[in-house]
Amino acid sequence: MEEFLQQLTNGLAVGGIYALIALGYTMVYGVLKLINFAHGDLFTYGAYLGLTLLTSLALTDRVGFALGVLVLVLMVMGLVAIMGAILERAAYRPLRESPRLSAVVSALGASIFLQNTLMLIYGARFQVYPDDILPAATLDLFGLYLPLMRVLIVLASVLMMVVLYLFIQKTRIGTAIRAAAIDQDAARLMGIDVNRVILLVFLLGPALGGAAGLMVGLYYGQINFTMGWVYGMKAFTAAILGGIGNIPGAMVGGLLLGVVEALGAAYISIAWKDAIAFCVLILILIVRPTGLLGERVADKV
Amino acid sequence: MNNRASLVVAGSCAALLAVAPLFLNAYQVDVLNSIGLYALLALGLNLILGEAGLFNMGHAAFYAMGAYTAAILNTRYQIPILWTLPLSGLVAGLFALAVARPVVHLRGDYLLIVTIGVGEIVRIALINDVFGITGGANGIFGISRPKLFGVVIRQPQEFFYLIWGCVALTIFLFLRLKRSRFGRALNYLREDEVAAEGSGINTDYYKLAAFGLGAAWAGMAGTLFAAKMTIISPESFSFWESVVLFMIVILGGAGSIPGVLLAAFLVVGLPELFRELAGARMLVFGLVMMVMMVVRPQGLLPARGRF
Numbered sequence: 001m002e003e004f005l006q007q008l009t010n011g012l013a014v015g016g017i018y019a020l021i022a023l024g025y026t027m028v029y030g031v032l033k034l035i036n037f038a039h040g041d042l043f044t045y046g047a048y049l050g051l052t053l054l055t056s057l058a059l060t061d062r063v064g065f066a067l068g069v070l071v072l073v074l075m076v077m078g079l080v081a082i083m084g085a086i087l088e089r090a091a092y093r094p095l096r097e098s099p100r101l102s103a104v105v106s107a108l109g110a111s112i113f114l115q116n117t118l119m120l121i122y123g124a125r126f127q128v129y130p131d132d133i134l135p136a137a138t139l140d141l142f143g144l145y146l147p148l149m150r151v152l153i154v155l156a157s158v159l160m161m162v163v164l165y166l167f168i169q170k171t172r173i174g175t176a177i178r179a180a181a182i183d184q185d186a187a188r189l190m191g192i193d194v195n196r197v198i199l200l201v202f203l204l205g206p207a208l209g210g211a212a213g214l215m216v217g218l219y220y221g222q223i224n225f226t227m228g229w230v231y232g233m234k235a236f237t238a239a240i241l242g243g244i245g246n247i248p249g250a251m252v253g254g255l256l257l258g259v260v261e262a263l264g265a266a267y268i269s270i271a272w273k274d275a276i277a278f279c280v281l282i283l284i285l286i287v288r289p290t291g292l293l294g295e296r297v298a299d300k301v
Numbered sequence: 302m303n304n305r306a307s308l309v310v311a312g313s314c315a316a317l318l319a320v321a322p323l324f325l326n327a328y329q330v331d332v333l334n335s336i337g338l339y340a341l342l343a344l345g346l347n348l349i350l351g352e353a354g355l356f357n358m359g360h361a362a363f364y365a366m367g368a369y370t371a372a373i374l375n376t377r378y379q380i381p382i383l384w385t386l387p388l389s390g391l392v393a394g395l396f397a398l399a400v401a402r403p404v405v406h407l408r409g410d411y412l413l414i415v416t417i418g419v420g421e422i423v424r425i426a427l428i429n430d431v432f433g434i435t436g437g438a439n440g441i442f443g444i445s446r447p448k449l450f451g452v453v454i455r456q457p458q459e460f461f462y463l464i465w466g467c468v469a470l471t472i473f474l475f476l477r478l479k480r481s482r483f484g485r486a487l488n489y490l491r492e493d494e495v496a497a498e499g500s501g502i503n504t505d506y507y508k509l510a511a512f513g514l515g516a517a518w519a520g521m522a523g524t525l526f527a528a529k530m531t532i533i534s535p536e537s538f539s540f541w542e543s544v545v546l547f548m549i550v551i552l553g554g555a556g557s558i559p560g561v562l563l564a565a566f567l568v569v570g571l572p573e574l575f576r577e578l579a580g581a582r583m584l585v586f587g588l589v590m591m592v593m594m595v596v597r598p599q600g601l602l603p604a605r606g607r608f
Contacts, residue, residue: 035410094595100409101356102594105551108544109590116584229540233421236414275425278418285415286403 005144007266008259013150013219015258016157020212021235022242022250023164024084024205030181030245031194031201033100037107038087040232041114042080042206046213047223048118050076051127069218073156073211080210081203087114088202111229118225126222153215160208161251168247177201181245230274234261237281243291252292311559318465322458330457332573337464338526340565343549344471344558345518350547351555351604352484353511354491355405356413359420360519360546365427365538366393367520368527372441373434375527382528383447386521393520394513401512405505420543427535440534447528460529467525471518472558479558487511488556545569548586552593554600563602 021043028036053059053075059068091110095103137148168174179187180197188194216231217223238257242249257277265273284291322330342364349357367389374380374388404415430437447454447463454463478484486507489497498504527533545568553564572582 035414091591098594098598101551101555102598104356104410104413105548106591106594108547109587109594111587112544112583113587113591116581116587120581120584233414233417237418240411240414269429271429272425275422278422281418282404282415282422285407285411289407289411 002144003266004263006146007262009144009146009150009154011259011262012255013153013157013258014262015238015255016154017212017215017219017254018231018235018238018258019251019254020157020160020208020215021231022238022254023161023247024209025232025236026239026242026244026247026250027177027201027205029239030247031177031184031198032092032096032103034092034103035107035236036092036205037104037232038091038110038114039205039209040228040230040235041111041118042084042087042228043209043213043216043231043235044118044223044225044228045083045114046076046080046210047217047227048122048127048213048225049079049210050214050217051129051223055130073214076210076214077207080213081207084202084206084209085199087206088199115225115228122225124225126224129217129221129223131221149219153219156215157212160211164204164208165247165251173200234277237277237284240281240291241284243293246291246293249291249293256292307559315469322461327457330461332570334457334460334464334529336565336569337461337468338522338529339546339549339569340468340562341464341471341522341525342519343546343553343561343565344468344475345515345522346546347515347550347556347558347561348475348478348487348518349511349515350550351557351561352479352487352491353508354409354555355508355512356409357416357512357515358413358543358547359416359418359423360515361538361540361542362416362420362423363393363397363516363519364523364526364542365423365535366396366516367523368533368538369427369435369441369523370520371524371527372444372533375444376441377434379445381448382445382524383449386524389524390517390521393523394517397516398509398513401509405508405512417540417543420538420540424535424538424540427538436534438535440532440537442532444527444531444533446531454528464525464529467521472562475558483507483510491556548590552590552600554603557600557602557604560600560602560604564600567601 021039024039024042025036028034028039050072053072059072062068063071087110091106092103095106138145139148139151141151168177176187176192177197177200179190179192180194184194187197212231213223213228216227234257235254238253239250240253241257242251242253257280260280261273261276264276268276318333321333325333342360345363346357346360349355349360370389370392371382371385374385375382400419404412407415427435427440428438435441449463452459454460486497486502489500489502490504490507494504526537530537549564549568550561552568553562554560568586575582
């Protein structure tokens with residue numbers, strides 16, 4: 001039971017991270033019907049920027065742990081959001097009216113470009129987050145000893161998801177995003193500036209993805225320039241699992257995938273851990289392509 | 302360019318290539334051999350992605366299937382490596398049919414994701430020594446040299462003629478296929494699936510046929526790869542191989558055989574010329590992909606339409 005609960009909470013932490021990345025995929029897909037292959041790499045930039053800021057500014061030494069990490073998260077989110085906006089301008093806007101394949105190829109090109117830029121800057125080796133900055137405390141929850149970082153990640157990711165959900169559901173701008181996702185042309189006729197909506201989506205998604213990257217760095221302690229591809233694919237799986245284009249779906253899908261993967265790795269086989277997500281992906285596309293709560297994906301006319 | 306001029310260009314390129322090994326050193330011939338293998342793979346993918354318009358980014362999985370089939374048959378049962386060609390093609394093709402059957406009706410980019418997933422599952426399975434026959438992360442070694450008409454092929458120059466002979470045969474066959482009823486059906490399907498179905502084309506059948514045939518070609522290329530390297534391991538069949546093949550087809554011009562060949566030379570050959578810039582070449586590659594889609598999305602040598 002102890003082992004099971006440990007794996008379950010671990011799965012929830014990883015799932016929270018997947019869900020944050022998945023939100024970026026699902027929002028972009030909702031509005032542009034484009035799989036933003038470079039999203040996983042923006043997530044990696046979050047991890048690397050977090051490391052650089054953490055070590056160079058020594059925030060946690062100056063203002064204490066809690067405030068330091070909070071400022072760090074906000075800085076990373078802001079920087080990665082700006083990168084997302086630049087990406088949209090450079091790689092996707094010129095292709096808005098082109099066939100789908102062109103945009104997919106451009107997205108892949110952007111992904112390769114971003115990944116290799118990172119490699120040239122930081123080198124190909126794993127980078128390690130300093131472990132002396134963060135307290136390695138454990139939390140005693142009714143007799144279950146959990147690493148503090150794990151609990152913080154679950155709480156932080158759930159908090160961000162709730163804020164995003166309320167933003168999308170309750171504000172005028174959120175309504176505009178939902179309208180643009182349903183029908184761009186109709187939204188434009190209703191006076192919604194669709195270009196601004198798209199820009200906003202490319203700010204919000206990467207911000208969350210960047211935060212997720214920072215979380216991975218803090219949780220696992222080491223990061224690599226290629227990790228965006230695996231996390232990106234899994235997060236995309238999570239988005240499909242929940243139903244692509246559907247924001248609550250991405251949250252549910254992410255958490256579910258994280259738990260399934262953690263339990264599968266613990267009770268089936270650790271060597272096949274990375275294959276679990278892909279099997280889930282293929283199964284869901286065969287059995288229920290709409291995802292748990294979402295749009296249909298098979299072409300039927 | 303009219304037909305006559307393009308024939309002259311194609312003929313002189315072929316002639317130049319045929320005598321190239323006489324003037325080049327072993328390393329340079331080896332680069333040409335790699336280009337030939339990629340050209341074979343890309344021609345197979347061109348059938349799926351270029352002619353039928355199905356986004357397949359897991360081509361390396363079928364390539365791996367063929368290479369491992371050949372390697373296992375050769376090292377365990379001592380079957381001469383070139384004899385395994387039809388069987389590796391068959392195994393790769395059947396595997397592709399089994400994988401594609403449930404997902405072939407999916408919208409373009411979903412098919413892309415599924416094929417990426419299949420590629421990864423195959424790679425992970427190979428690393429985990431599935432069924433105890435793939436040799437895990439180390440792969441399979443000790444594959445015997447191919448023998449053709451009593452001659453053992455081992456020099457790069459000899460491989461050159463084997464590989465490029467296969468490429469020439471493939472070009473001939475695929476040109477015929479392209480002009481056949483089958484090829485026209487695939488193009489119709491790519492341009493307008495609904496209209497094609499309305500005209501009585503069984504879309505699922507043609508999609509699967511394209512998938513199976515393209516994958517079978519990758520499987521046979523895998524046999525040649527195994528014969529050339531005499532050692533194969535999962536890392537030769539990574540996701541990036543699939544991406545590179547995808548790029549060759551798109552950059553060359555989807556559905557255009559000359560374009561695919563030109564792109565194979567550029568994508569595989571150019572990086573060899575700039576080896577000292579090894580770190581930056583993938584970066585340039587990504588940048589070229591982005592710029593290309595804005596400037597010339599139809600590819601370098603687009604297929605001439607007949608509609």
